[in-house]
Amino acid sequence: MPTLIIKNRSGIGKTIEAASGRSLMETLREAGFDELLALCGGCCSCATCHVHVEAGALARLPKMSDDENDLLEATSSRDELSRLSCQIEVSDALEGAVITIADED
């Protein structure tokens, strides 16, 4: 049950307890963050669950797939911290991480 700090688009942070095993996208949706559209429901077919993951935590996550990388290319606010939250499984690797919901395209 890692603790995460989620920042919305206004920069307001909220601390949440996340259940291990679920995707980060599902976790954010369950926690009521309405900015995350996640339109394809988590099957890596769109890029509407884009987040920025704090560098330290990002380095502890498994590398992204080519598909995820390509989809992120379509977003206007991509940077080196960008990930699709549906492709991240919540685990202790994320303990304490700051996750920022990316700007809308």
Place this chain on the structure above:
Amino acid sequence: MDRTDVLIIGAGHAGAQAAIALRQGGYTGTVAILGDEPELPYERPPLSKDYLSGDKTFDRILIRPASFWEERKIAMRLNRRVVAVDAEAHEVSLSDGSQHGYGSLIWATGGSPRMLSCAGYDLKGVHSVRTRADVDRIMRELETTQRVAIIGGGYIGLEAAAVLTKLGKKVVLLEALDRVLARVAGPDLSSFYEAEHRAHGVDLRTQVKVACIVGQDGKASGVRLHDGEIVPADMVIVGIGIIPAVEPLLAAGAAGNNGVQIDAQCRTTLPDVYAIGDCAAHANRYAEGATLRLESVQNANDQAIIAAKCLLGLAVAYDAVPWFWSNQYDLKLQTVGLSIGHDQTVLRGELAARSFSVIYLLQGRVIALDCVNAVRDYVQGRKLVVDGAKLDPGALRDTSRQLKDIAA
């Protein structure tokens, strides 16, 4: 009588997103969503994929948790249908006999599955795939089901075939036209998917007409074809499209025919009545301005946001590029644009490699792409569709270059 400033009819993707967008935009009036199913808003696409296969439980496909709607003061009035609209009085009549008044109405009812019109259509064991209840019924019966006949080779039928084959069922898929996906894709994509399904053991037949569903003791036992052959089946799944649920609106005087007609602000011809999603017929820039309905999450979501912004007093117009996805076996199909009306297709990549794109052109302009296991083409192709890029077909075929470089 209940009354809310905004009343949203339909608790699907469109209705849910309209309410979310209103609150996100700072709307402080009262908002209610009225739905004819007992469920809170949930994602429909997994019904023919991860939910049917058992890979995802229902709580995982909820669009938002129950607490979300409460916190944002979005009232959920479920399990009831609108039977009549009084546009002048700003009031709807519900299936439970009550009335509900509104300041503005957002009609987001989607559609109901088209039923077979032949004998046996209502036998036990004949199913649609549109609601959670439909799929729960299918799942309950699956244990005692060996053979499934699927009528209709559209996305619903093909996705169901993929899941049921994987679950070990013997699947026959019956398509009336000469190819699957005929309404939405070109022949290259159709023949590719036909071959894939056959390779996975589906008995896929095109140009077959269904005469009736045959049964025993009130339960389906097979599908009789026009030539007299009976395809034995313990279960029949019908995926032959939807009928937009707009009858009460049209009866109230709204313009429309196949769906209810809306303008670029998602307004119907009735005062203070908007319509969004599968049921809304609109002029689409990506169909050369032709009026059509789009049955997709993209359209539901984007039109919901337009209607919400209009109610918030913002000047907006619907102009979103259509996109869609379908997962079957290990094939990820992503489409962007609308291929209807194309006059040329370009195959980029090899079908045999199971990673390729079909690029649709109209008068030399790229109007759509169907990308199979080709996410990069999908992402880069979107810009070509939005720009209406005119590119040489020979160049588009060249997989040694990325689409964005070809367009540069």
